[in-house]
Amino acid sequence: MSSQLRAVVPATVDEDGLAAALRANLHGEVIDRAHPEYDRARQVWNGLIDRYPAVIARCTGAADVVAAVGAAREFHPPVSIRGGGHQIAGSAVCDNGLVIDLSPMKGVAVDPIGHTLRAGGGVTWGELDREAQLFGLATTGGEVSTTGIAGFTLGGGMGLLMRAYGLACDNLRSAEIVTADGMVRTASRQEHQDLFWALRGGGRGLGVVTGLEYDLHPLGPQVATAQVFYPYEAAAQLLRGWSDVVRALPETITPQLALWSVPPDPALPAELHWQRAVMVAGISAGPAESGAATLAPLRELAEPLLDLSGLTSYLEIQSAVDPLFPAGGRYYMKSHFMADLPEPAIEAMLAQDARRPTPESLIVIRSMGGAVARVGADETAFPHRSEPFNVSIDAGWVDPALDATAVGWARDTWRALVQYASGGVYVNFSGFGEEADELRDAVFGGNQRRLAEVRAAYDPAGLFDAASRRP
Missing domain, CATH: 3.30.465.10 (Uridine Diphospho-n-acetylenolpyruvylglucosamine Reductase; domain 3)
Structure with missing residues (x-):
C-alpha cells in the first residue's frame, strides 16, 4: 500500500504513543505503519481481508502479551488477536487498532x-x-x-x-x-x-x-482413509445413500461429503481436473489394518470416478487439501446444523450448487454424533451437540472482481437452506465478524x-x- 493511501486511513488512537509504549516493554518486534514489514505483517491467510492496524505487537511470550494488554488499557485501541492468522472472518487483524500477534509463540x-x-x-x-x-x-x-x-x-x-x-x-x-x-x-x-x-x-x-x-x-503414523470422487450426475442418489450409511458407521469414522470439483493434481487424470464431482471422505480412528473394511461402505455408494483410498500417513491426510486453500486466496464461509437431510433440502442444495461461482467453491456436509453428542449442550460454551450434520457453504476464489458474486452465492445458499436447518450456526463458519455478532442466538443458543x-x-x-x- 502506498504512503498516500495510508494517509487517508483515519487515526482513532494515539498511534505514536501506543507504539512507543509497546517498544519500551516488549521483547518482540513492534511494527507500525512506517515499518518496512508492515504490509506483510498485516496480511492474513484470507486474501479477502485487507485491514490496516495502527500497530502490530509480535509477542515472544506471555510477558509480552501482558505488556501489550497493558498498552491496550492505556490507549484504548480496537484490539485483535492473531494466532495462526487463518480464521475465515479475519478477526486476527483490525483497522486502526492493536494486533496482538502470537505467531512467534511456537513451542x-x-x-x-x-x-x-x-x-x-x-x-x-x-x-x-x-x-x-x-x-x-x-x-x-x-x-x-x-x-x-x-x-x-x-x-x-x-x-x-x-x-x-x-x-x-x-x-x-x-x-x-x-x-x-x-x-x-x-x-x-x-x-x-x-x-x-x-x-x-x-x-x-x-x-x-x-x-x-x-x-x-x-x-498413526499410518491410518486407513476413504477418499472417493463420484460422478456428479449421481449427486442426489449419493446424498441420500451417504446419509443412510453415516448412521450405520461406527464412531471411529467421521464421514464427510462435498459437492466440489476434482482438484488439478498432477497425479490425477488431466481430463478430470476441475470436473464437478461428489467427494466422500473419512479416516478410521481404529487400527489401520482393519480400517479399510470399516470404511468400505463409503467406497461403494456408486461407481467411482476416482478412488484414492488406502493407507496414508496421518500427517499427509491432514495436509492433503492445503494446496487447494492457499494463503492469499479469497474465502467466505457460512454454515447450518441439520437434524436430517430431507429430499427438499437435497434438492435445494443441488440447485444452489449448480450456481457455484468457481470450481474452488464447495458445499461440505460433516457428520457429527458420537463423542460430540455425549457432551451436554450446556457443559461447554459450544451448544450444538445433538445435531448429526453440519453443512458449510465455502466460497473460494482468486479474482477480486468476483468478491460480490462469491459472497452473494454463499449467503443465498445459506438462506435457501434455513428452513431445513436446526437454527444453529458454527461460530468458525459464520461469515464475517459482524455476522457472527448478529447471529449470537444461533451461534451460542441457550x-x-x-x-x-x-x-x-x-x-x-x-x-x-x-x-x-x-x-
Whole structure:
C-alpha cells in the first residue's frame, strides 16, 4: 500500500504513543505503519481481508502479551488477536487498532506417557501434528494444516476425528490466558472453571490465549482413509445413500461429503481436473489394518470416478487439501446444523450448487454424533451437540472482481437452506465478524447468557469486545 493511501486511513488512537509504549516493554518486534514489514505483517491467510492496524505487537511470550494488554488499557485501541492468522472472518487483524500477534509463540511439548501436549498460542495444526505423530498420537484438529490451533479450538473445533474423540475443545485440558486486567491465568476443570467453560466454544473476546494443553489419543503414523470422487450426475442418489450409511458407521469414522470439483493434481487424470464431482471422505480412528473394511461402505455408494483410498500417513491426510486453500486466496464461509437431510433440502442444495461461482467453491456436509453428542449442550460454551450434520457453504476464489458474486452465492445458499436447518450456526463458519455478532442466538443458543456473564466478569470494560469497539 502506498504512503498516500495510508494517509487517508483515519487515526482513532494515539498511534505514536501506543507504539512507543509497546517498544519500551516488549521483547518482540513492534511494527507500525512506517515499518518496512508492515504490509506483510498485516496480511492474513484470507486474501479477502485487507485491514490496516495502527500497530502490530509480535509477542515472544506471555510477558509480552501482558505488556501489550497493558498498552491496550492505556490507549484504548480496537484490539485483535492473531494466532495462526487463518480464521475465515479475519478477526486476527483490525483497522486502526492493536494486533496482538502470537505467531512467534511456537513451542510444542508432548508428554508421550501421559498422552498430553502443550503448545503456544501461535502454533498451527500442522506444527502440532508433526510433534504428536513422533509418538503415534493425535487429537481432533483442523482439516487444513495451516489453521491455528487457538482460534479453531476456541470456536469448538470440528475435524475428521470428532466422532471418535470429540471436538478440539473437548480435548482441551487447560488454557493459559492473559485477561483484560493483565493477569496470567490458567483455566481448567480445577481453576477458573467458568472461564474454562467459556473458552471451550465461546470464540473470541475472552482474553489472549497464550498456551493450550490437549489430551492426545493413539493414532498413526499410518491410518486407513476413504477418499472417493463420484460422478456428479449421481449427486442426489449419493446424498441420500451417504446419509443412510453415516448412521450405520461406527464412531471411529467421521464421514464427510462435498459437492466440489476434482482438484488439478498432477497425479490425477488431466481430463478430470476441475470436473464437478461428489467427494466422500473419512479416516478410521481404529487400527489401520482393519480400517479399510470399516470404511468400505463409503467406497461403494456408486461407481467411482476416482478412488484414492488406502493407507496414508496421518500427517499427509491432514495436509492433503492445503494446496487447494492457499494463503492469499479469497474465502467466505457460512454454515447450518441439520437434524436430517430431507429430499427438499437435497434438492435445494443441488440447485444452489449448480450456481457455484468457481470450481474452488464447495458445499461440505460433516457428520457429527458420537463423542460430540455425549457432551451436554450446556457443559461447554459450544451448544450444538445433538445435531448429526453440519453443512458449510465455502466460497473460494482468486479474482477480486468476483468478491460480490462469491459472497452473494454463499449467503443465498445459506438462506435457501434455513428452513431445513436446526437454527444453529458454527461460530468458525459464520461469515464475517459482524455476522457472527448478529447471529449470537444461533451461534451460542441457550449458552449465550452465561457466556456474556463470563465475558463481563473477566473483561468488564470490553477491551476485547470486537462488536462494541469496531471502528
